[in-house]
Amino acid sequence: MQSPSQALVIGLGNRWSGDDAVGPLVIEGLRARGVDSMELLMGPADTLSLINAWTGFEKVVLVDACCDESRDDGTVVCIDNALQNPSVLQSLQHPTSSHIIDLEQALNMSLAMGNAPDQLLIYAVVASDFTPGSEPSGPVRTAVEQLVARLAAY
Amino acid sequence: MTDKTKTIRVDYLARVEGEGALYIRYDDNSVHDVKLKIFEPPRFFEAFLQGRDYTEAPDITARICGICPVAYQMSAVHAMERALGIEIEPGIAQLRRLLYCGEWIESHVLHIAMLHAPDFLKLDSAVDMAKLHPEIVQQALSLKKTGNAIVSLLGGREIHPINVRVGGFYKLPGREQLAALRADLEGALVQAMALGRWAGTLSVPDFDRHQQPYLFVALHNDQEYPTSTGRLVSSAGLDIDAPEFEQHFIEQHVEHSNALHCLLNGEHAYFVGPMARFNLNFDTLSPMAKTLAAELKLEPPYVNPFGSILVRCVEVVHAVETAMTLIDHYTKPANAFSAVGKVKPATGWAITEAPRGILYHRYELDEKGKIQQAKIVPPTSQNQKTIEDDLRLMLPALMQLSEEELRHRCEQAIRNYDPCISCATHFLQLKLDKQ
Numbered sequence: 001m002q003s004p005s006q007a008l009v010i011g012l013g014n015r016w017s018g019d020d021a022v023g024p025l026v027i028e029g030l031r032a033r034g035v036d037s038m039e040l041l042m043g044p045a046d047t048l049s050l051i052n053a054w055t056g057f058e059k060v061v062l063v064d065a066c067c068d069e070s071r072d073d074g075t076v077v078c079i080d081n082a083l084q085n086p087s088v089l090q091s092l093q094h095p096t097s098s099h100i101i102d103l104e105q106a107l108n109m110s111l112a113m114g115n116a117p118d119q120l121l122i123y124a125v126v127a128s129d130f131t132p133g134s135e136p137s138g139p140v141r142t143a144v145e146q147l148v149a150r151l152a153a154y
Numbered sequence: 155m156t157d158k159t160k161t162i163r164v165d166y167l168a169r170v171e172g173e174g175a176l177y178i179r180y181d182d183n184s185v186h187d188v189k190l191k192i193f194e195p196p197r198f199f200e201a202f203l204q205g206r207d208y209t210e211a212p213d214i215t216a217r218i219c220g221i222c223p224v225a226y227q228m229s230a231v232h233a234m235e236r237a238l239g240i241e242i243e244p245g246i247a248q249l250r251r252l253l254y255c256g257e258w259i260e261s262h263v264l265h266i267a268m269l270h271a272p273d274f275l276k277l278d279s280a281v282d283m284a285k286l287h288p289e290i291v292q293q294a295l296s297l298k299k300t301g302n303a304i305v306s307l308l309g310g311r312e313i314h315p316i317n318v319r320v321g322g323f324y325k326l327p328g329r330e331q332l333a334a335l336r337a338d339l340e341g342a343l344v345q346a347m348a349l350g351r352w353a354g355t356l357s358v359p360d361f362d363r364h365q366q367p368y369l370f371v372a373l374h375n376d377q378e379y380p381t382s383t384g385r386l387v388s389s390a391g392l393d394i395d396a397p398e399f400e401q402h403f404i405e406q407h408v409e410h411s412n413a414l415h416c417l418l419n420g421e422h423a424y425f426v427g428p429m430a431r432f433n434l435n436f437d438t439l440s441p442m443a444k445t446l447a448a449e450l451k452l453e454p455p456y457v458n459p460f461g462s463i464l465v466r467c468v469e470v471v472h473a474v475e476t477a478m479t480l481i482d483h484y485t486k487p488a489n490a491f492s493a494v495g496k497v498k499p500a501t502g503w504a505i506t507e508a509p510r511g512i513l514y515h516r517y518e519l520d521e522k523g524k525i526q527q528a529k530i531v532p533p534t535s536q537n538q539k540t541i542e543d544d545l546r547l548m549l550p551a552l553m554q555l556s557e558e559e560l561r562h563r564c565e566q567a568i569r570n571y572d573p574c575i576s577c578a579t580h581f582l583q584l585k586l587d588k589q
Contacts, residue, residue, distance in 0.1 A: 045313035112284035
């Protein structure tokens with residue numbers, strides 16, 4: 001059982017879809033460094049699992065790729081406390097099957113049940129190529145390394 | 155239309171899987187037309203399979219559905235094993251049953267607590283459920299986690315598992331991993347009973363189709379509540395093996411749906427899923443499942459589809475208890491899979507029980523084991539006509555309801571079947587047209 005002060009880092013994305021590998025690569029990088037000050041979770045395919053996963057943690061860090069045509073690929077966007085920013089929460093909406101909820105619904109369900117983390121930190125790496133079977137681009141890989149170093153220093 | 159025409163439209167019916175619409179034309183005296191319009195585009199999985207190797211069918215078909223991939227894998231492997239004459243070890247059969255229990259738990263619990271229960275409580279969403287009944291949602295999430303854990307352990311991951319292969323599994327679980335799962339299941343059984351008792355407090359609308367009784371169809375096996383084995387039986391005395399399925403069950407294209415309607419002998423609507431299994435297999439339910447059924451006053455023949463939420467609760471208890479028993483008696487098989495002998499031109503058939511009902515697969519293989527033809531009949535396409543019949547028969551007694559209440563009751567009636575339109579096309583705008 002985690003200590004309440006520990007942070008949980010969740011890497012979202014698909015390891016095998018180009019730049020979408022950001023989340024899994026960050027988790028792999030943290031594991032390779034032997035980081036034990038944080039719990040690490042490779043993005044569950046079932047978003048409902050997130051609610052169970054972050055229950056009990058004060059701080060949750062979500063790492064994912066994002067699309068933003070106004071920024072260069074590899075730019076790291078940091079959202080300090082997403083739970084206090086309704087527009088950020090809304091931006092986490094994603095059309096999904098009714099059998100798999102989106103991130104906003106997962107957070108809203110957690111808030112409704114009183115088991116949401118106190119702090120939700122989002123690191124999003126701007127990316128643009130999600131071709132199935134391809135590797136992440138150079139700038140995205142560089143951003144992944146920077147993020148691993150930053151999170152490992154927590 | 156006359157000046158008495160009245161139309162109720164819902165642009166999107168939530169909490170069903172996939173895209174579709176419902177059209178009902180009626181007046182004060184009768185219902186003239188009910189069409190469950192499935193407009194989600196065809197997904198062409200049967201065509202994708204042509205030319206692929208027989209070994210690929212379990213992984214390709216698992217992609218049809220994110221909530222019942224195990225069902226697709228099980229029907230695929232059983233059909234291929236039948237085609238190629240592969241005998242599987244009893245231990246492998248038991249592990250497959252355990253995997254299926256995991257899928258029933260995760261699928262049923264999601265539907266019970268987050269998709270269907272809001273109907274009974276006049277709530278709009280799972281988020282509203284979480285606000286008003288946080289303890290129920292938390293309990294459901296915990297139960298679902300246990301189901302996911304079973305699928306993850308045996309399937310390699312919780313959605314679209316990748317560890318199932320023709321002849322068995324790629325990798326077998328260890329005794330220690332199963333022991334950890336067994337400990338979780340102890341708690342899950344308590345939670346499943348509590349969820350069932352809570353569901354028993356919900357007000358279930360009365361609906362009796364005495365004038366047009368249901369024709370229930372499910373697998374039946376004297377030894378165990380069916381998942382992957384048994385003969386296909388009906389409440390009207392049908393008793394057939396999988397290869398005979400297409401002689402009795404005929405798929406038809408209807409103009410208003412991208413999902414084929416499947417009818418018995420091309421004429422009769424029938425009902426597959428938890429209610430059919432419960433009514434045709436009550437004797438083989440697990441002891442605690444029978445205890446819950448007795449507490450909820452459920453006994454066969456149970457024919458109120460609005461009570462399907464209760465039957466699902468009984469099946470969750472059954473799945474949890476069965477999973478515990480399977481783990482208790484687990485002996486690691488000598489081999490993870492049975493070797494495949496000489497591949498030859500052959501046809502294989504299988505029917506297994508997906509959470510929503512029977513799932514039929516047929517494959518024709520050539521001399522190299524390449525799939526020449528594939529046929530898949532999912533449960534939702536089999537229930538489509540019965541859903542339409544329910545609405546047609548239900549509405550005359552509900553004309554005193556407001557349009558909003560009527561619309562709500564129609565949506566609830568559809569969700570009684572936990573339809574998975576994405577599977578069926580391989581739903582929902584609602585339009586009520588009153589004349």
